[in-house]
Amino acid sequence: MKTPTERTAQRLTDKGEIRAEALLPIKPRPSIAKWASIVLAVYVFFVGLEFFVFNENWNWPLVFEYLFGQRILQGLLNTITLTLITTLLGLFIGILVAWAKLSPLAVLRKLAAMYIWVIRATPLLVLLLMIFFLAALVPSLGIGIPFGPSLFEVPTNEVISRFTAAVLGLSLYLGGKSAEVFRSGIIAVDRGQFEACRAVGLSPLTTYTRVIGPQSIRVITPPMANEIITMFKNTSLVSVIGYTELLTTAKLIYATNFQTIPLLTVAVIWYLTLTSIAMYGQSLLEKRFGRGFDRRTDKEEQREPTEKVETRTSTIADGDIR
Amino acid sequence: MNVAKPILELVAITKQFGSFVALKGVDIEIAPGSVTCIVGPSGSGKSTLLRTINGLEEIDGGAVFFKGEMIGQTVRGQHRVPVSSKQARLQKLNFGMVFQTFNLFPNRTVMENVTLAPITVRGHSRKSARAAALQLLERVGLEHKKDRYPNELSGGQQQRVAIARALAMEPEILLFDEPTSALDPELVGEVLAVIKSLAEQGSTMLIVTHEMAFAQDVADEVVMMADGEVIERGSPKQVVHNSSHQRAREFFSSVVAS
Numbered sequence: 001m002k003t004p005t006e007r008t009a010q011r012l013t014d015k016g017e018i019r020a021e022a023l024l025p026i027k028p029r030p031s032i033a034k035w036a037s038i039v040l041a042v043y044v045f046f047v048g049l050e051f052f053v054f055n056e057n058w059n060w061p062l063v064f065e066y067l068f069g070q071r072i073l074q075g076l077l078n079t080i081t082l083t084l085i086t087t088l089l090g091l092f093i094g095i096l097v098a099w100a101k102l103s104p105l106a107v108l109r110k111l112a113a114m115y116i117w118v119i120r121a122t123p124l125l126v127l128l129l130m131i132f133f134l135a136a137l138v139p140s141l142g143i144g145i146p147f148g149p150s151l152f153e154v155p156t157n158e159v160i161s162r163f164t165a166a167v168l169g170l171s172l173y174l175g176g177k178s179a180e181v182f183r184s185g186i187i188a189v190d191r192g193q194f195e196a197c198r199a200v201g202l203s204p205l206t207t208y209t210r211v212i213g214p215q216s217i218r219v220i221t222p223p224m225a226n227e228i229i230t231m232f233k234n235t236s237l238v239s240v241i242g243y244t245e246l247l248t249t250a251k252l253i254y255a256t257n258f259q260t261i262p263l264l265t266v267a268v269i270w271y272l273t274l275t276s277i278a279m280y281g282q283s284l285l286e287k288r289f290g291r292g293f294d295r296r297t298d299k300e301e302q303r304e305p306t307e308k309v310e311t312r313t314s315t316i317a318d319g320d321i322r
Numbered sequence: 323m324n325v326a327k328p329i330l331e332l333v334a335i336t337k338q339f340g341s342f343v344a345l346k347g348v349d350i351e352i353a354p355g356s357v358t359c360i361v362g363p364s365g366s367g368k369s370t371l372l373r374t375i376n377g378l379e380e381i382d383g384g385a386v387f388f389k390g391e392m393i394g395q396t397v398r399g400q401h402r403v404p405v406s407s408k409q410a411r412l413q414k415l416n417f418g419m420v421f422q423t424f425n426l427f428p429n430r431t432v433m434e435n436v437t438l439a440p441i442t443v444r445g446h447s448r449k450s451a452r453a454a455a456l457q458l459l460e461r462v463g464l465e466h467k468k469d470r471y472p473n474e475l476s477g478g479q480q481q482r483v484a485i486a487r488a489l490a491m492e493p494e495i496l497l498f499d500e501p502t503s504a505l506d507p508e509l510v511g512e513v514l515a516v517i518k519s520l521a522e523q524g525s526t527m528l529i530v531t532h533e534m535a536f537a538q539d540v541a542d543e544v545v546m547m548a549d550g551e552v553i554e555r556g557s558p559k560q561v562v563h564n565s566s567h568q569r570a571r572e573f574f575s576s577v578v579a580s
């Protein structure tokens with residue numbers, strides 16, 4: 001077999017009209033930028049090597065000693081627990097608020113808008129402190145009629161522990177932030193999808209769980225991953241109310257041994273690990289819910305030559321109708 | 323055709339969008355097993371009319387009767403109130419709708435598109451729904467695409483799946499809103515062929531279309547709309563050739579010539 005180039009050469013020679021230039025191989029232009037970027041990468045690598053590895057001050061042996069230390073692991077566990085619980089609760093609140101904001105009932109819409117407004121405006125730190133010191137505002141919590149009798153009551157300080165205050169504060173915060181993400185996911189879905197669901201008579205529940213929901217998950221995964229990864233780090237803010245998660249533990253340790261940098265490094269390594277896991281989850285979600293949106297097959301397979309329209313009663317050629 | 327009792331009656335349907343009157347009192351009766359083509363210039367209210375029938379658009383006045391029964395509202399004393407949302411959903415099942423832009427569910431395969439409603443709404447078993455869907459897909463010539471996602475199909479194929487999806491709910495009346503106008507010219511034929519075969523099997527259909535040759539071929543009756551009103555009705559021959567209405571004659575001379 002001759003290569004296509006050889007065949008072309010043959011044809012041109014046969015015709016007696018060969019233009020040598022036409023057959024020269026094509027190569028990319030030499031690129032200075034490419035070489036410059038390689039040099040830069042090597043430079044950065046050595047800077048990093050000097051900064052991180054050959055730098056006594058990092059005190060790597062100490063970092064590794066603490067990385068799996070008893071107290072750090074306990075702190076890490078607290079961070080993970082807090083993140084998981086608040087993420088679940090926060091997303092649940094977010095869905096409710098988004099649903100209220102899309103409701104045909106004006107009162108619900110206004111309530112949701114107000115909630116989102118307050119959460120957006122309040123720094124998380126303030127929110128956490130307010131909840132923790134709720135007892136100063138309302139000495140007891142209960143269900144009843146405002147200004148009237150109450151059916152059931154407990155002292156606020158019994159309900160609001162450091163842990164519950166942390167969970168409440170963080171999930172209320174995530175609830176407000178994620179509500180808008182959920183809402184954007186719903187309104188990103190084409191109106192025709194809602195109409196098609198109504199036309200075949202799907203119930204609202206089926207419409208959302210089988211058709212609209214999966215399509216919005218695809219849209220909201222990247223911004224939601226952002227919010228949730230931010231949660232890992234936001235958990236460190238609960239140190240203001242004295243709950244000891246990962247970063248607080250690191251702080252407590254370096255407050256006594258003055259190894260500030262190595263202990264912060266320990267915390268960062270764990271945050272990097274947690275973030276990597278979350279990002280892996282994100283990529284799985286994107287793959288799962290991206291199905292049907294990016295072509296799986298190449299164009300070749302699209303138009304199968306054998307295909308024709310066969311109908312039971314008749315087969316009509318295009319020409320008959322047009 | 324006028325002998326049979328109408329399966330669908332539209333009586334004095336009016337619809338407003340803000341202050342704009344899109345439908346100004348439309349009356350149409352549809353005989354069972356008949357094919358009605360709705361034609362008319364852009365903006366004349368054809369889509370709006372079709373969408374009021376299956377409740378995608380709420381009407382402001384008049385009523386839709388299916389087999390003699392008012393749908394969408396019930397009479398309560400001296401006025402009407404909308405039916406419950408559940409009942410509205412059930413009433414919709416009498417109609418199958420095929421959209422101009424297909425509106426297949428992009429996150430579901432062809433098979434799932436067709437079986438989702440029969441399984442979740444009609445309560446059919448997965449197995450029987452799939453068997454029925456396979457037959458329908460065969461009928462539109464797409465059984466070999468059953469595990470594909472909509473974005474892997476051509477426009478014509480997507481529209482044929484959409485037809486199969488509508489048929490899977492065994493509706494009594496099929497509504498088509500310009501089923502071919504989003505398609506490349508070479509794909510129009512395959513979709514019209516499927517619709518024609520349905521017509522030959524006696525399905526009751528309402529088709530909004532700009533394909534005049536097709537309308538003349540399959541329609542028992544052609545309804546011509548302009549400015550939210552029906553201005554001409556009759557057999558295709560009558561409406562196209564002997565149209566009494568000046569606007570209708572203008573419309574046909576423009577579309578038939580092109």
Ligand SMILES: Nc1ncnc2c1ncn2[C@@H]1O[C@H](COP(=O)(O)OP(=O)(O)OP(=O)(O)O)[C@@H](O)[C@H]1O
Binds near residue numbers: 339344363364368369
């Ligand atoms: N949701 C809406 N809000 C406001 N006006 C609307 C809406 N839907 C339709 N209309 C108006 O109602 C009129 C009829 O629209 P409709 O879509 O029924 O026309 P059509 O006959 O289907 O036209 P075409 O052939 O272009 O599809 C148009 O003037 C349109 O602008």
Ligand SMILES: [Mg+2]
Binds near residue numbers: 368369370499500
């Ligand atoms: Mg239209």
